[in-house]
Every structure is written in structure tokens, then in C-alpha cells.
Amino acid sequence: MSSNSLPPQALDDLLVLDLTHYISGPYCTKLLADHGARVIKIERPDGGDPCRRLGPFPDDVPHPEKSGLFLHLNTNKESVTLNLKLLRGRQLFMRLVAKADVVVENFHPRVMTALGLDYPCLRPVNTRLLMTSISNFGQTGPYRDWHAQDLTLYGMGGEMYTSGAAGREPLKQAHNLTLYQGGAVAATAIMVGLRGVRRHGVGQYIDVSLFETQAGSIDRRMTSLVAYQYTGDNPGTGDALPVGILPSGIFRCQDGHVDIRCTMRWWPRLVAMMEMLELNDDPRFSTEEARLNPVNRAPFLQIFHAWLQRHTRQEIVRKAQKVRLPGTAVNTPAQVLDDPHFVERGAFVSVAHPLAGTWKLPGAPARPSVTPWQIRRPAPLLGQDTERVLHELLCLSDTELHELRQVGVIA
Amino acid sequence: MFPLPLEGIRVTDFTNVYAGPYATMILADFGAEVIRVESLHYFPSATRGYAPRPSPELMATGSRVVVAYADRTPGARPWNRHAMFNCHARNKLSMTVDVRRPEGKEVVRRLVQCSDVVVDNFSAEVMDRMGLSYAVLRSWKSDIIVMTMPAFGLSGPYKTTQAFGIGVEGLCGFTAVRGYADDVERLQVPSVVHMDTASGPGAAFVLLTALHYRDRTGEGQFIEFAQSENMLPHLGEFFLDAQMNQRDACPMGNHHPRMAPHNVYPCAGKGTWVTIAVADDTEWQRLCEALGQPDWAMHERFLTIAGRLQHQDELDQALANWTLQLTPTEVAHHLQAHGVASGPVLSAAAAYTDPHLQARGFFTRVMHPDAGTHDYPGVLWHMSHTPASIRRPACCLGEHNAYVYGELLGYSPTEIAQLKRGRHIGDTYAEAQPE
Secondary structure (H helix, E strand, O other): OOHHHOOOOOOOOOEEEEOOOOOHHHHHHHHHHHOOOEEEEEEOOOOOOHHHHOOOOHHHOOOOOOOHHHHHHOOOOEEEEOOOOOHHHHHHHHHHHOOOOEEEEOOOOOHHHHOOOOHHHHHHHOOOOEEEEEEOOOOOOOOOOOOOOHHHHHHHOOOOOOOOOOOOOOOOOOOOHHHHHHHHHHHHHHHHHHHHHHHHOOOEEEEEEHHHHHHOOOOOHHHHHHHHHHHOOOOOOOOOOOOOOOOEEEEEEOOEEEEEEOOHHHHHHHHHHHOOHHHHHOOOOOOHHHHOOHHHHHHHHHHHHHHHHOOOHHHHHHHHHHOOOOEEEOOOHHHHHHOHHHHHHOOEEEEEEOOOEEEEEEOOOOEEOOOOOOOOOOOOOOOOOHHHHHHHHHOOOHHHHHHHHHOOOOO | OOOOOOOOOEEEEOOOOOHHHHHHHHHHHOOOEEEEEEEOOEOOOOEOEOOOOOOHHHHHOOOOOOOOEHHHOOOOOHHHOEHHHHOOOOOEEEEEOOOOOHHHHHHHHHHHHOOOEEEEOOOOOHHHHOOOOHHHHHHHOOOOEEEEOOOOOOOOOOOOOOOOHHHHHHHHOOOOOOOOOOOOOOOOOOOOOOHHHHHHHHHHHHHHHHHHHHHHHOOOEEEEOOHHHHHHHHHHHHHHHHHHHOOOOOOOOOOOOOOOOEEEEEOOOOOOEEEEEOOOHHHHHHHHHHOOOOHHHHOHHHOOHHHHHHOHHHHHHHHHHHHOOOOHHHHHHHHHHOOOEEEEOOOHHHHHOOHHHHHOOOEEEEEEOOOEEEEEEOOOOEEOOOOOOOOOOOOOOOOOHHHHHHHHOOOOHHHHHHHHHOOOOOOOOHHHOOO
């Protein structure tokens, strides 16, 4: 199929030089690449992006071209090896910068300065360049050089302190969510910056701190922060106090778990779902005042639990949705892949990779009608595009490329 | 000094609760004119509080988010004083109109005609039923960019499924992989969610790509932003592991499949905690040095990651014995000085006094006409030439009616008076009028 028959993509006029590695940076550049940007992933010749060595691997057998995480995060990108520790490597990089719209990196702060490749060095070469740095704590501040994993960032920045059961330690979410979140914010920042370039003709430098993207996250960090300012409330773990008898949470049922959220206004829907109209005549539940009285909670939940145990996940969800009460099943990741809704939606797409084989990757995060999300190519093999890109963009000859390989500038 | 990058973009904003407003907040922060379209006749759930005038019974529940009004007091206009709204509504404008009536629809038509973007996060097809489908909006302005943010998309078995973010997350696999390892009944799964947080930049990003394309070609488009599908990539490795190894992830508390130690540890002082995450064997050596190389840590079973994973509970206990003697800040600073990833688990109060957030200027003092003066969390990133900030406090209901109707949409004073009498224009919910 020729590229002319594919729909246009919103960002197919952009050239991005991608120095990122691991998760947050590559997710940022994946978002750009999946919407059409030409993303040239610059990897170190010896081994490339460390993410290649992170699993999962097929049958748990490590292989640098078969990392499931790498396959997912690096769709649509070209891979060029370049040794930035060598002067010649940095010179080639600078020549690429002259042609690029965006440079993205997520090294520890000071690495780019140490390489002589920070924004003050790049700007003279290309005044329209947008350079974005993603780091744990930002490029300035007392914690700038601190080490961090996803757990560290969520604990310091996110709403971890109140997340968990009363009297128990706070609880993290699925690992790596803070890194994906930071990548998404960075991609948004780049699009904001690019409009500034379009309007004023001048680039700038963007500093994304994963700590701050967590401190500024919603639902409910920002709400908690402002609630503290407004009321002085500074709670620890233990969910928000239940509102009277209304059930809100995960509940076991006959064949698994469901999630039911019933607010005060939806009591009639709850009664209708359970098909137990007699509850409206029970003085413990019949008035709003009674329903807001915590004393009646345990008796009601006893009735509710018994009802749940008599029904399967799918039955409960069907009944809840029929009366428009928020009730959903709890799926494991494997169940998500087979869920008829996501199957019908094409929410996962099969992507063939020359060495790793064919795997289902999460598909379009959004569906623009004119410029759809597309997978045009799988994640790249290490350095697969080095010669082609350097020849195309910098007019390097075969002889020059051979020489560069000899001295270790490229692999 | 340059104007903000998104200046000149106008957004007609129908969003409510968190996901949509978080996306439009990002746009407003960086210069877009975001105009919330609100109605005096419709109090959206969980947006400007949970009720227009919360009853004493509701306030008495003490339920944390529910009662978070300035000074814990609803006041004369509670809808302008709630933390859950005021945290994201800064830099935005508010106008009121009743879209269900013909003259109200005409107001929206004029607004759309001078807008670049229309965005909503209602359930699927609510906008269509309001007479504001993409086809209609496009007939008013041919290059309009329209984005809708249904939880499950505009097709499929779950299209009309009712759910909050936490329910959607559960269907997407996020709930199954989270929880205390010993909580098999799933009774203690926290309700803090990722979906709204992910939807904000996810939606803002794709909107900006559409604006980019329109600037190149003159063509607008319709964007279906299924919030569930925006989140699925964030569990990427879980879906790959399920396929590659038939391994279905289950809750593991604060542990990590590839790192140990990796947990939250109790500190001196009730309800204080610190995280420690050691990624590899050399970082483990650095942790041992930081601890003064105690005998228990030097045992060879902890030398490799395999050993540390296997004996993790013992490792956690030993580390907790150490952290219990220190404050979270003491632990974090000491370990960081030795190159080990550690940080305090910050309460809301502690975040405000965190030295790094202070030094980075993350919090801004803002005077709000109805809620008073407080420090608010700021913008999400730093830009060298167009720094953004909180320029306006969270918009009060209908605060910008005069600007929108009078200046922007060109209504005459007579027409405005009529629309006031017709209860389109105002600043108080109809159901909250004093008797």
C-alpha cells in the first residue's frame, strides 16, 4: 500500500530528534510519532536504549530486539546510533539540530550541559528549535540531582499519602503511571511550544519536572491541596468517609468483583437495580436522613452483600446499567484483551515486528476524524536507519559512513 | 517578552467534573481563552461541589471532598467556593445560558462562530441530543475543531455504560493490578484514580495536534477521545506480559516485579512514611553504605536482585526497623546523599512546605473574590520565553457574562436585559434562589 493512500497525519510536517530513553521520554515521542511526526531516535551504539533490556520478553527470554515494553513505546520511530561522547558524534548531532523542529531528552540534568548540547548551545544553530527536557525534579531546585523511580515520584508528588486503608501504609498505583503521565504532559508542552514558534518564529526551552506533573495532577492531588488550603484538613490513609449507607467501592460477587458507586441522589436507582422496592418501606432506609445516618450502614451492606453473592459480574453490570447506576466489572489485563467491547472497538492493534513477531499493542488513544492515529512501522531495530538518515539528511557518503563506524561514532 | 503560545485560541468549554476541565485548564494556563458554558438551570454533578446549597446533613457527614468549601462554610454562593472546582478553573471564563431554549441555542451559535474549539466530556451523544452535534457545529463554523470525551467511545457494548473514572479504570485493568497483597477481598482498594489525570494532557495534546493541522491546511475535524482507550497504553507492559507469558498481574502492594527493596516504610512520628526503591545491585551497595554496612545487610542472599526479591519481606522488616528511628526527610536526604532513590510521602500540608516545590515557584497566592486568598498549585511545566502563571482566579458562575454577551457576541443592552429576565444570564442557580 503506497503512503499516498493513507490518511494525512496532523504532525507529518515535523522532524523530532529523540534522545530519550526508558519510559517517560519515549512515551512523549511515541505520541508525536503516532500522530505523524518523523521521530529519529538517537541511541548509543553500545546497546542503545536501556529499555531494550527490560521485559517482558516472549517466554521470559531476554533479547534486545524483543522487549515488549520497547516494542510498545517506540512505534513509528527510526533508530540512528550516534556516540555523543565523541566530538564527531556531537558535530553530526548539531547538524541534525539545524534541520529539526524539536529535540527531546530525559537524561539527568547537567548531562546535556556536560556534552555541550544544552539549550544555549543549540539555540544559535536553530532559533526556531523547541528543546524539551524531561527529568525527575526539573533542571533547577534543591532536589535536582536526586534519584527517583515511579514510586518516589508518586509518593512525593502524587496523592499517595491518602491512598490506602486506614491504619495501613499508603499504596501505589500500577507501576510506571507517573512516567507515562510525565510523557503525556511533555508531549502537550511541545505542542504548546510549537504554536508559539508558528506565531512568533522563535523557539524556546521547556523544562518538565515529573515531580511537578504529579503535584499538579487532578483527582485528586490538586483537589486535596486546595481542600487543605480551604479547610485545614490533612488526612492520611483511609478513604473519604462513606456517605451514610450508600455503597461505593469494589464488591465481591458470585464470580469475581464489581465496582459500584452510588451517590446520595441515586438511592432510587440502587433499589431498582436490586429489585427490592421493600427497602423504601424500611425505616432504616426510607428517608434521606435515615440513609445519611451511619448507624444504618452495616445493616444495609449486609443486605447488599447477600444480593451481590447471588449474581455474576455480567448480571450485576447489566442490571446496574439498565437503571443507569455506575456499576462495572473489574477486569484483569488478560480479560481486557478479550473484552468484547475493546475487541469490537479495535482498541488493540496487531503489529508485526521482524524479530519479535506479532503482538497486540494498545491502539489509538484518540480518534481524530481527518488525521487519525496510525502505526506505520514497528519499533526499530537498534541503528537500523543510521545510514539512510545520515545520507538523506546530512548527505554523508558511504565512505564517510564507513569511517564513522570504524571510529565508533555510529554502530 | 512574548505573548503566551495559545493566545488567540478560543475554546467553547462544555466540560464538567475533572477530565475535561483538566484538559481545558492546561489550554487556559498557556493562553487560550477558555469559556465555560454553564446553565443556571443545571447543576452538574461533582463540579462546583456536590449540591448547589449543601444541606446541614450533607456537611455533617464530614466526607472529605464533599465538604471542602473555603473555611468549611458553603457561604452565600457555595458554587464559587469549592476546592474541587477552584483547583482547576483558574485562568478560565464563565458565562451562563440555557441551551435547551431557542434563544439559548442562538447564543451558543454565536459563541461557536468565534471559537476555534468546542469540547465536552458528557456521556456519548449528549451533545447531539442538545442539538449541538458536530454536523451542526460545523455548519456554524466550517473549520471548527470539536472534541468529545466519552468514557468508552461512541461505539461498542460499553458505549452507554455509566461509570466514574474508577469504574472505567476497573474495566481497563488498573484496579486488578493495584492493592495490598493480602487484601484478597479487594476491600481496601483506594479510590484515587489515574483516568482524569491521564485524560487532561491526553485530550489537550490531541486537540493541539488538530489545531496544528488546521493551521497548516485550514481544515477542522471531529475528535472522539475515548478516555478508557487513552489510558490503555499506560498499562502497556501488562498487556504484553499477558500475551508473551500468559502472566496476569495481580496486586503486589508497593513491591515491584524487578526491583527490591521497593516499598513504603514507616518513620518516627505517627502517619509518616518514606519510599525506598533500589533498581539494581550497585544501588543496593550504595544503600548498604548509607546504612553503615550493618551485618544483616551484608548477607550474601541480598547481593543479587534475585535474592532480594526472594527475601523481600525480611528485607522490608529490617529496613523498617531503621526508618522508624528517623523522619521521612532524614531518611530521604541521607539516602539521596548516597545515590539511593528515596523520598518522603508528602501529605497535602507537607507539599506546601516542600523546599523544592517552593524553590521552583510551584505554588501561587491567589485572591478569589468569593473564596478568599489561598496558595494554589501552579502550572505543569516551565517555558523559557513564555512562562505561564495563574493570571485569574477560578471563574465564578456567570462572572464573564458581561464580557461574553456584550463584547464578544455583540448583544445589545436591551437583549441582555431580556436574557437576564429569561434566566439565561445570571450568577445564581435557579434551584438555589432564596425563597
